[in-house]
Amino acid sequence: MEEKIILLVEDNPDDVTLTERALKKSHILNKLVVAKDGAEALDYILGTGNYSDRDMNSMPEVVLLDLKLPKIDGLEVLKRIRSDKRTKLLPVVILTSSKEENDLINGYTLGANSYIRKPVNFNQFVEAIHQLGLYWLVLNESPPMDTRKTNG
Amino acid sequence: MQEEIRKSGIDVIGNIPWGTHFCQFYQTKKDLVDTLVPYFQAGLENNEYCIWVTADNLTVAEARKAMTKANKSFSAYVKKGQIEILPYTEWYLRDGSFDSERVLNGWVEKLNQALKKGYAGLRLTGNTLWLEKKDWRSFTDYEEAVNNVIGNYRMIALCTYSLDKCGAAEIVDVIRNHEFALIKQSGKWEIFESSRYKNTKEALRAARDKLAYLASFPAMNPMQVIEIDMAGKVKYCNDSTIKLFPAMMEKGIQHPYLIGLIEMARTHSLLKSGYFSRVVEVNGQFYEQLVYIVGDDKDIRIYGHDISEHKQAEDLLRETSNYLNNLLDYANAPIIVWDPHFRISRFNPAFERLTGFKSKDVLGLGLDILFPENKKVESMRQIRRTLSGERWEVVELPVLRVDGELRTVLWNSANVYDTDGKKIVATIAQGQDITERKLAEEAMKTSETKYRRLFEAAKDGILLLDADTGHIIDVNPYLVEMLGLPYREFIGKPLWELGYFRDIIASKANFLELQKSKYIRYEDLPLRTVDGREMKVEFVSNIYQVENNKIIQCNIRDITKRKLAEEEVNKLNEILKHRAAALEIANNELEAFAYSVSHDLRAPLRSMEGFSQALLEDCFDILNDECKDYLKRIQNSAELMAQLIDDMLRLSQITRVDMILNKVNLSEMAHTVAAKLKNNSPDRKITFEITAGLTAYGDGKLLSIALENLFGNALKFTGPVPEAHIEFGITENRGQKAYFVRDNGVGFDMTYANKLFKPFQRLHTIAEFPGTGIGLASVQRIIQRHGGKVWADGKVGEGAAFYFTLG
Numbered sequence: 012m013e014e015k016i017i018l019l020v021e022d023n024p025d026d027v028t029l030t031e032r033a034l035k036k037s038h039i040l041n042k043l044v045v046a047k048d049g050a051e052a053l054d055y056i057l058g059t060g061n062y063s064d065r066d067m068n069s070m071p072e073v074v075l076l077d078l079k080l081p082k083i084d085g086l087e088v089l090k091r092i093r094s095d096k097r098t099k100l101l102p103v104v105i106l107t108s109s110k111e112e113n114d115l116i117n118g119y120t121l122g123a124n125s126y127i128r129k130p131v132n133f134n135q136f137v138e139a140i141h142q143l144g145l146y147w148l149v150l151n152e153s154p155p156m157d158t159r160k161t162n163g
Numbered sequence: 164m165q166e167e168i169r170k171s172g173i174d175v176i177g178n179i180p181w182g183t184h185f186c187q188f189y190q191t192k193k194d195l196v197d198t199l200v201p202y203f204q205a206g207l208e209n210n211e212y213c214i215w216v217t218a219d220n221l222t223v224a225e226a227r228k229a230m231t232k233a234n235k236s237f238s239a240y241v242k243k244g245q246i247e248i249l250p251y252t253e254w255y256l257r258d259g260s261f262d263s264e265r266v267l268n269g270w271v272e273k274l275n276q277a278l279k280k281g282y283a284g285l286r287l288t289g290n291t292l293w294l295e296k297k298d299w300r301s302f303t304d305y306e307e308a309v310n311n312v313i314g315n316y317r318m319i320a321l322c323t324y325s326l327d328k329c330g331a332a333e334i335v336d337v338i339r340n341h342e343f344a345l346i347k348q349s350g351k352w353e354i355f356e357s358s359r360y361k362n363t364k365e366a367l368r369a370a371r372d373k374l375a376y377l378a379s380f381p382a383m384n385p386m387q388v389i390e391i392d393m394a395g396k397v398k399y400c401n402d403s404t405i406k407l408f409p410a411m412m413e414k415g416i417q418h419p420y421l422i423g424l425i426e427m428a429r430t431h432s433l434l435k436s437g438y439f440s441r442v443v444e445v446n447g448q449f450y451e452q453l454v455y456i457v458g459d460d461k462d463i464r465i466y467g468h469d470i471s472e473h474k475q476a477e478d479l480l481r482e483t484s485n486y487l488n489n490l491l492d493y494a495n496a497p498i499i500v501w502d503p504h505f506r507i508s509r510f511n512p513a514f515e516r517l518t519g520f521k522s523k524d525v526l527g528l529g530l531d532i533l534f535p536e537n538k539k540v541e542s543m544r545q546i547r548r549t550l551s552g553e554r555w556e557v558v559e560l561p562v563l564r565v566d567g568e569l570r571t572v573l574w575n576s577a578n579v580y581d582t583d584g585k586k587i588v589a590t591i592a593q594g595q596d597i598t599e600r601k602l603a604e605e606a607m608k609t610s611e612t613k614y615r616r617l618f619e620a621a622k623d624g625i626l627l628l629d630a631d632t633g634h635i636i637d638v639n640p641y642l643v644e645m646l647g648l649p650y651r652e653f654i655g656k657p658l659w660e661l662g663y664f665r666d667i668i669a670s671k672a673n674f675l676e677l678q679k680s681k682y683i684r685y686e687d688l689p690l691r692t693v694d695g696r697e698m699k700v701e702f703v704s705n706i707y708q709v710e711n712n713k714i715i716q717c718n719i720r721d722i723t724k725r726k727l728a729e730e731e732v733n734k735l736n737e738i739l740k741h742r743a744a745a746l747e748i749a750n751n752e753l754e755a756f757a758y759s760v761s762h763d764l765r766a767p768l769r770s771m772e773g774f775s776q777a778l779l780e781d782c783f784d785i786l787n788d789e790c791k792d793y794l795k796r797i798q799n800s801a802e803l804m805a806q807l808i809d810d811m812l813r814l815s816q817i818t819r820v821d822m823i824l825n826k827v828n829l830s831e832m833a834h835t836v837a838a839k840l841k842n843n844s845p846d847r848k849i850t851f852e853i854t855a856g857l858t859a860y861g862d863g864k865l866l867s868i869a870l871e872n873l874f875g876n877a878l879k880f881t882g883p884v885p886e887a888h889i890e891f892g893i894t895e896n897r898g899q900k901a902y903f904v905r906d907n908g909v910g911f912d913m914t915y916a917n918k919l920f921k922p923f924q925r926l927h928t929i930a931e932f933p934g935t936g937i938g939l940a941s942v943q944r945i946i947q948r949h950g951g952k953v954w955a956d957g958k959v960g961e962g963a964a965f966y967f968t969l970g
Contacts, residue, residue, distance in 0.1 A: 108765040109758070
C-alpha cells in the first residue's frame with residue numbers, strides 16, 4: 012500500500028515541532044514532509060528544483076499550508092498548485108494564525124479546500140490536528156491523480 | 164305835465180317827478196326829523212296830500228311836535244285835513260298782520276281821495292321799524308310792487324329804514340326796490356342810486372320825455388299818435404300810425420292795437436288827468452302806449468312807440484335768466500353765489516347734495532357756514548383773496564357736511580362785476596368734490612414713497628431702462644456708488660454706451676435681443692468700476708409693463724465677496740480632499756501593520772504555550788507541583804496575550820471599518836445574540852426579556868457586536884446568580900429615550916463608573932471574572948460612531964443596567 016504523505020509548508024521551526032508533536036499525539040503516523048518556504052513547497056509538489064527527481068507518482072494526500080512564508084507566500088503557492096493540471100485537485104488546507112477576512116476570502120477563492128486557524132492553546136491545537144488528520148486522511152476520498160497521463 | 168316835477172324839500176335831492184319812490188337809512192331820531200320835516204313842508208306848501216306813517220322810535224305826537232316847531236302854520240294844514248299822521252299799527256298792520264295788497268290798494272285809495280279833493284297828488288312816508296324778519300320777504304315784494312307801479316301815479320313815496328335793523332343783505336334788497344337811497348356818510352346825507360334801476364328808469368323817463376316832446380308834433384311824429392273818444396270812435400290818427408296800421412280808421416277800437424283800451428281807461432278813470440301805460444303786441448311787435456285822458460270830453464290820447472327790440476331784449480333777458488337759472492339748478496356741478504359781504508345768495512341743488520344743506524337754509528347766511536370750525540378763518544381768508552383780485556382761481560378747501568362728514572372741495576370762483584366793470588356785485592363759484600381723489604392721491608403718494616424708498620434703500624443696484632429705446636430711465640443710489648459714476652451720467656444714455664455691460668450688450672443689436680427675452684440672468688459678470696476696481700456681479704434683467712410703457716429692470720448684485728468666499732471654500736475643499744486621501748492612505752497602512760503585527764505576535768505565543776504543554780506532559784513525573792504551576796502560568800499568560808491581541812485588533816477594526824447604515828431590527832438582533840449565548844452555555848439557567856419591535860438606523864454588523872458585548876457581559880457577571888435574568892428594551896433615562904441592557908448580576912460600584920468604558924480597564928480580577936476589559940470600550944466606540952452615548956447604572960449586588968442612544 013502506498014503511504015499517504017502529508018506535506019507541511021511552514022517556516023517557523025517551533026510550529027513545525029509542535030505540529031509534529033500534535034500529529035504524534037493524535038496517532039497520525041503518516042510520513043510528514045516539511046517545506047520551509049513557498050519555493051521549496053512548489054519544488055516538491057511540482058517536482059522541480061531540488062526535487063526534480065522525485066517520484067511524481069506519489070503526491071501528498073493533503074497539504075497543510077501556512078500563509079506567511081518567505082520567498083513565495085502561501086496564497087501564491089496555492090495559486091500555482093491550482094494552476095498546474097497535475098496538482099489542480101490536490102487537497103490544500105490553509106493552516107494559519109490569521110483570522111483576517113481577506114485571507115479567508117482569498118484562500119477560498121484561490122481554491123483552498125479548508126481554512127483552519129491555529130489556536131494558541133496547544134491542547135486545542137492537538138484537537139484540531141486530530142480532527143484534520145481523521146478527516147483528510149481517513150474519511151476523505153482523495154481525488155484521482157494520474158500523473159502519467161499527459162493532459163495536453 | 165308841468166306839474167310833474169315836484170320839490171322834494173330835501174337839499175341833496177332837489178326836485179323830483181311824480182312817481183319817485185326812494186328810501187332813507189336812518190340811525191337816530193334826528194336823522195328822521197331832519198329829513199321828514201322839510202319833506203312834508205315842501206309837500207304841504209305845494210298842495211300835496213300828505214300821509215306820515217310813524218313807528219315807535221318817532222311817534223305821532225313827536226312828529227306833530229317836530230312839524231309845529233318848523234312851521235307855525237302847521238296846525239292850519241292839520242285843520243284843513245291836508246296831512247295825516249298815523250302809527251304803523253293803523254296802516255301797515257291794520258288787521259294785525261301785514262297784507263301787501265291791502266296796503267297797496269290803500270295807497271291808491273288815498274291818492275284818489277286826494278285828487279278828488281283837488282290836491283295835486285300824494286306825498287307819503289312809512290317807517291319800517293316794525294318789520295320782523297318773518298315779514299321781510301313779503302314786505303320786500305311789496306316794495307317791489309310799489310316800485311313797479313308808482314311811476315304811473317302822482318305819488319311820491321319815501322320809505323325809512325333803520326340801519327340798526329338792516330344787515331348788508333337787507334340794505335341791498337331795499338336799494339334794489341327804490342330809485343335811490345338817502346344815506347348819511349361822514350355826517351352828510353348822500354344819495355345812493357341803484358344803478359340798474361337808475362339806468363332803466365332813466366331810459367324810460369328819457370323815452371317818455373321824448374314822447375312828450377314829440378307829442379307836440381303829432382303829424383310828423385314817428386310815434387303813433389291816436390285820439391279816440393270814450394265811445395270808441397277814432398277821432399284822429401297820425402300818418403305814422405296809418406302807415407303802420409292801415410286798417411286803423413276802419414277798425415277803430417276793434418283794431419288789435421286798441422283792443423281793451425277803453426276798458427282799461429275806464430278802470431283808470433279815477434285819474435282825472437295824467438296817464439297810464441301799457442304794452443300791446445301786434446303782429447309780433449311790441450308797442451308801449453302812453454294813454455292820456457284829455458280835455459273835458461275825456462278823450463283818450465294814445466302815444467305809442469315800438470319797444471319790440473327793447474321787449475325782445477327784456478324777453479331775451481328773461482329767457483336767458485330762466486335758462487341760467489335752469490342751468491344752475493340742473494347743473495351737475497355744485498354752484499354757489501355770494502354777495503360782496505360773503506353771504507350766500509345762490510345755492511344750487513348740486514351744492515345741496517355736496518353739503519347736505521338745503522338751499523333755503525343757507526341763503527343769506529355767511530359763507531363760512533360751510534367750513535369746519537377750525538378751518539373757518541383760514542378758508543375765508545383764501546376766499547377773500549379771490550375777491551381781492553389776486554390772480555389765482557382755484558383753491559382746495561375743507562367743507563363740513565351737515566352730517567359732520569368732512570369733504571375736500573376744489574373751489575373755482577370768478578367775480579361778477581357791474582356794468583361799469585368796476586364794482587363786484589357777486590362772486591360765483593363752482594365746487595368740485597375731490598375727497599376721493601385726494602385720498603387716492605395720498606394712497607398713491609404713500610405707495611410711491613414706499614416703493615421709492617425700496618428703490619433708494621436697496622442693497623442691490625437697480626437700473627430701469629425704456630424697453631423700446633434702451634435708454635436708462637432711472638438708477639438707484641446703490642448702483643451709482645457701486646460703479647462710481649455720477650447719477651446724471653446714467654440718465655438718458657443707452658445701456659450699451661455705458662460700457663460696463665459690454666459683455667451682455669455691446670450694441671443696440673444685443674439690446675433688441677434683450678428686449679425679446681423676458682428674463683436674462685448672468686451669474687458671473689466681470690465689471691470694472693470708474694476707479695479701476697475689479698468686481699464680479701450677478702446681472703438679472705426682466706421686462707414688465709407699467710401703464711402704457713414697457714420697462715426693463717436690471718438688478719445688479721455685487722457678488723465679488725461671495726465669489727471670493729466660494730473660491731475660499733473650493734480651496735479648503737481641495738485641501739480637505741487631499742487630507743482625506745492622506746488619511747485613507749495612513750489608515751490602510753495602519754491596517755496592514757496591525758494585521759501583520761497580530762499575525763507575527765501570535766506565533767511566539769503559540770510556541771510558548773505549546774512547549775509549556777510539552778514540558779507538562781513529557782516531564783510530568785519529574786516536575787513537582789510548583790513547577791507544574793509555573794508552567795501553567797506561562798501557558799495562561801500566553802493565552803491572555805493572544806486574547807489581548809485579538810481584542811485590540813477587533814477594537815481597531817471597529818474604528819476603521821466603513822459603516823453601512825440601514826434600518827436595523829434590534830429586537831431580532833438581540834434574539835440572535837441571546838440564542839448564540841444560550842447555546843454556548845448550555846449549563847446556565849438564563850432568561851432573556853427582549854422588547855419586540857425595536858428598530859434603529861445604523862450599521863448592523865457593528866450593532867450586533869455591541870449587543871454581543873453587552874449581553875456577553877451581562878451573562879458573565881450573572882455567573883454567581885442561580886438564574887440569570889437579562890433584559891433588553893427602551894426606556895427614559897437621564898432625560899432622554901435610551902435602549903438598555905439590564906441584568907441581575909453582581910453589579911458594580913458607581914464610584915468606578917468612569918472606568919467602565921476605558922479599554923483594558925477592569926473592575927475585577929481575572930480570577931473573579933475573565934476578560935480583557937475591551938468589551939465595553941468596543942461598545943462605546945461603536946455607539947460613538949453612531950453619534951450616540953452610552954452610560955451605566957449599577958449597585959453592588961443588585962445588578963447593572965447599560966443605556967445607549969443612537970444618534
